Amino acid sequence: MFKKLHDDGAERVTVTIDGREARVPAGETVAAAALIHGLQPFRTSAVSGAPRAPYCMMGVCFDCLVEIDGTPNRQACQVRVAEGMAIRRQDGAGETAP
Amino acid sequence: MTARHELAVIGAGPAGLAAAATAAELGLKVALFDDQPAPGGQIYRGVERTPLADPAVLGDDYRRGADLAEAFRASGAAYHPSCGVWLLTPERELGLLDNGQARFVTAGRVIIAGGAMERPVPFPGWTLPGVMTAGAGQILLKSAGMVPGKGVVLAGTGPLLLLLAAQYLRAGVQIAALLDMTPPSNALRALPHLPAALSAFGTLAKGLALKREIHRAGVRVVKGVTSLRALGEARLEAVAYEAGGREQRLDSELLLVHFGVIPESNTTRSLGIRHLWDSRQLCWRPVADAWGNTGAEGFAVAGDGAGIGGALAAEYAGRLAALEAARALGRIDAAERDRSAAPVRAALAKERRVRPFLDVLFQPAPELISQLADDTVVCRCEEVTAGQIREAVGQGCTGPNQLKSFTRCGMGPCQGRQCGTTVSQLIGHTLGRPVEEIGAYRIRPPLKPIGLTQLAALDGEGEAAA
Amino acid sequence: MNLDAVVVGGGLHGCSAALQLALRKLRCLVIEKDTVGRHASGVNAGGVRRLDRDPAEIPLSVAAMEMWWAIAELVGDDCGFRLSGQIKIAQNETELAVLEERARLVRSLGYEHEEPVGANELFRLVPALSRHCVGGLVAREDGFAQPYQTTKAFRDKAASLGVRFLEGTRVLGVERKAGDWIAETDRGRFAAPVLVNCAGGWGDAIAAATGDPVPFEVVAPMMMVSARLPPFLTPVVGAAGRKLSFKQMDNGTVVIGGGHFGGADAEAGTTSLDFRALAESARTVAELFPIMRGASIVRCWAGLEGFVADGLPVIGPGTGEPGIYHAFGFSTHGFQLGPAVGRIVADLVTRGESDLPIEPFRIDRFAKPPSAVPHPSAGSG
Incomplete structure (x- = not known):
């Protein structure tokens, strides 16, 4: 869906996106990283199970919700990637932290 | 005890940056809170550290944001990035989520510069993955150097749609089609507002230049588009629409839509500030005086959050709100405020003259x-x-x-x-x-959802005063 | 327009009273200053609870429960009622002993609905509960309902029987003249031989104006609701020794209350939230329900509610002029009683008596020297 214009040479961190490792620019949003690395959809809706993905990218639509490091309902467009971060698709109301 | 600031500014877009810098230069102890990690708001997002090899892609206006951010950095205002506001009380207590940690601060005055959001317009399929807003596309460009892979369809109405198209073209992106949903009758309705708008000839000229740029690039522009639909099961597969009385269909995996911008009014409404329905901009906006003062004691609004005026108008409004804050807090008297405000007010008035024309020209179809x-x-x-x-x-x-x-x-x-x-x-x-x-929804706090454990960690005392 | 009764207050109790009066063929008008169900009736926690009631309230609560189990027959709507059970948990042996003592008391009064359970049964009923808890007190056939849906259902049923509702109309004063009660409102005067005061958090003003002042304050119990979670909880959970009312709705959201009060402004009809108190509430939930540590809070609110000094409602006739009946000040636990209170009021109006023991709720009970007056602490709505 999206591609990088070019490699900006930024420092990278390693995250996992649905279990797959990815090297992504430090400071980038989880949403941007997950879009580039093909997370599709980001979640299924809690009401009907419909597929959803980022819509507004500015924190007002709450459609980019994913599970980050075990916590569901995190706004992927508002959270920055960090070394070792585990990003997972969220199904329905989300798996909850143990 | 809870930290107390003379002036709290919410938002680091043009209005917030200008307000905080101006107020700090006048000697106020200012704290600016913003949920983003770097200054700029959405309009100047990523302005201090663009990921683009060629920032010229974004256009000349974007650079003004760099000057604003630089002036803000130099002003001495305390800057709290990644610090969202989830609560505002009439007593001017702010509930913050500061890098994930909940805390309270209080302020003598507050300038809310929360900015705008894109107008959400429902249409069939608008919840499908692959349907996003033009603003979302632009944020990905500005902050992550990301562009559509192939055959993006742009649809809707408004200056941002044209700007994004031009930016994409400069970045070498292929645009499958630009579906113009501006009602054809708007031009005629906007005509009476044109003479006033001509005083801001620069703005209009830029708009025309964008159109020419898109035209020259050979982008397929379809006028008079209605009945937009996003088709697909798991994701967007095609965009359907009507134009010239005919049903059309374009295969695409990315549709970026835009129907103008509206104030983000949850924040201001949460304070019980009166809001008017703006029948030209088709949105709620808070009632405020010429300095941005609202009905909530000590709370001012500035920028697009107070009614859509664009980045320049936001910057001017931020300066005016800061001058008024300096007066209210005893740093300057009314005469000095008015003297300093005069040139800003003149610039703001000029900037606003183009608005009625643009508002009507790009008004979404009822x-x-x-x-x-x-x-x-x-x-x-x-x-x-x-x-x-x-x-x-x-x-x-x-x-x-x-x-x-x-x-x-x-x-x-x-x-x-x-x-x-x-x-x-x-x-x-x-x-x-x-x-x-x-009327509108009553706003129940928190202004943004807050984690139960984040709330639980709130000790009720907050940090020691700075 | 000839009226048999004017009901002041369009909350659940007012709607229930009007419905029961209409069932007894009385012509009724309900005057509501905002909209039906706007305050405590529409925004409370929705607990349909006999569990852990003041002994004085148990007979009413038990009678109300019979009506809840067949609520659709009464109002033509299930009111979102769920027979989820209610449970009050103990975190240590001392608390458990208190609950067991309580169960003995209830049984000694001739009721069987409260049952002490040990850890095994507790965790079977509430698997998500933190394992440090030791037992609890269960009312298996209690439950919860949807407050607004319920109040609207009572209103709609009453309206279908001819009750008129005048919303957005404020009662400015009441007086008795020539055998009629006159309600003076900002939309004119309404007269009827019977006046029913179901004005909730504003009920004390009418009581005082008719010569029956009660020690009373307006409180604002706060609630929080989470984003949706996968289903993990059936019963409504309270806690001995903690302020807690905790339940998961069918849609997955979790509603958290328990009697943390915000700011109340009865005159303006507004509330304010105290997030420091809500933080305390969040700590309680995080400790008792580890599953909630990943949850986010989407919305918080508070409703206005009348609290009588002894924590019991006022139900019964006034002491002065005839024809006035009170049912207000339910002190944060009136929702479940709603169906029965309407019946009591209608019986008082039409027969002069109720078959339920309402002596403890007399409006003049404070005319005697008061015994120890407890500080307000709230139930689960």
Whole structure:
């Protein structure tokens, strides 16, 4: 869906996106990283199970919700990637932290 | 004890940056809180550290943001990035989520510079992955150097749509089509506002230049588009629409839509500030005086959050609100405030003269709301359709707040931001009553959802005063 | 327009009273200053609870429960009622002993609905509960309902029987003249031989104006609701020794209350939230329900509610002029009683008596020297 214009040479961190490792620019949003690395959809809706993905990218639509490091309902467009971060698709109301 | 600031500024877009810098230069102890990690807001997002090899892609206006950010950095205002505001009380207490940690601060005065959001307009399929806003596309460009892979379709109306198209073209992106949904009758309706707008000739010239740029690039521009639909099962597969009386279809995996911008009014409404329905901009905006003062004691609004005026107008309004704050807090007297304000006010007035023309020229078609198909989702969170809303109205529901009880519309995580404007208009249209009378959702805090453990960690005391 | 009764207050109790009066063929008008169910009736926690009631309230609560189990027969709507059970948990042996003592008391009064359970049964009923808890007190056939849906259902049923509702109309004063009670409102005067005061958090003003002042304050119990979670909880959970009312709705959201009060402004009809108190509430939940540590809070609110000094409602006739009946000040636990209170009021109006023991709720009970007056602490709505 999206591609990088070019490699900006930024420092990278390693995250996992649905279990797959990815090297992504430090400071980038989880949403941007997950879009580039093909997370599709980001979640299924809690009401009907419909597929959803980022819509507004500015924190007002709450459609980019994913599970980050075990916590569901995190706004992927508002959270920055960090070394070792585990990003997972969220199904329905989300798996909850143990 | 809870930290106390003389002036709290919320938001680091043009209004907030200008307000904080101006106020700090006048000697106020200023703290600026912003949920983003770097200054710029959405309009100047990533302005200090663009990921683009060639920033010229973004255009000349974007660079002004760099100057603003630099002036802000040099001003001495305390800057709290990644620090969202989830609560505002009439006593000017701010609930913050500071890098994930909840705390309170208080302020002698508050300038709310929360900016704008894109107008959410429901259409069939708008919840599908692959349907995003033009603003979202632009944010990905500015902050992550990301562009559509192939064959993006742009649809809707408004300057941002043209700007994004031009930026994409400069970055070498192939645009499959630009579906112009501006009602053809708008041009005629806007004409009376043209003479006033001509005084801001620069703005109009830029708009025309964008159109020429898009035209020269050979982008397929379709005028008079209606009945936009996003088709697909798991994701967007095609975009359907009507133009010239004919049904059309374009295969695409990315549709970016735009229907103008509206104030993000949850923050101001949470304070009980009176809001007017702006029938030209088709949105709620807080009632404020020429300095941005609202009915809530000590709270001012500045920038697009107070009514859409664009980045330059926001910057000027921020400066005016800062001057007034300096007066209210005893740093300058009214005469000095007025003296300093005069050139800013003149520049603001000039900037605003172009607005009525642009507002009418790019006004979304009323049918987008009034003719919403019954099975179209209006509330993305709770998946409430236009038909369910009409049905609730038929059962005696008279306003947005009752609608929550009837349908859960507006009660999901976005807290009504995506459906609120539509709901007020749709109920008004169904009942044949003005939107102003229908009203808007009451805003229940927190302004953004907060983690239970984040709330639990709130010790009730806050940090020691700086 | 000839009226047999004017009901002041369009909350659940007012709607229930009007419905029962209409069932007894009385012509009724309900005057509501805002909209039906706007305050405590529409926004409370929705607990349908006999569990852990003041002994004085148990007979009413038990009678109300019979009506809840067949609520659709009464109002033509299930009111979102769920037979989820209610449970009050103990975190240590001392608390458990208190609950067991309580169960003995209830049984000694002739009721069987409260049952002490040990850890095994507790965790079977509430698997998500933190394992440090030791037992609890269960009312298996209690439950919860949807407050607004319920109040609207009572209103709609009453309206279908001819009750008129005048919303957005404020009662400015009441007086008795020539055998009629006159309600003076900002939309004119309404007269009827019978006046029913179901004005909730504003009920004390009418009581005082008719010569029956009660020690009373207006409180604002706060609630929080989470984003949706996968289903993990059936019963409504309270806690001995903690302020807690905790339940998961069918849609997955979790509603958290328990009697943390915000700011109340009865005159303006507004509330304010105290997030420091809500933080305390969040700590309680995080400790008792580890599953909630990943949850987010989407919305918080408070409703206005009348609290009588002894924590019991006022139900019964006034002491002065005839024809006035009170049912207000339910002190944060009136929702479940709603169906029965309407019946009591209608019986008082039509027969002069109720078959339920309402002596403890007399409006003049404070005319005697008061015994120890407890500080307000709230139930689960």
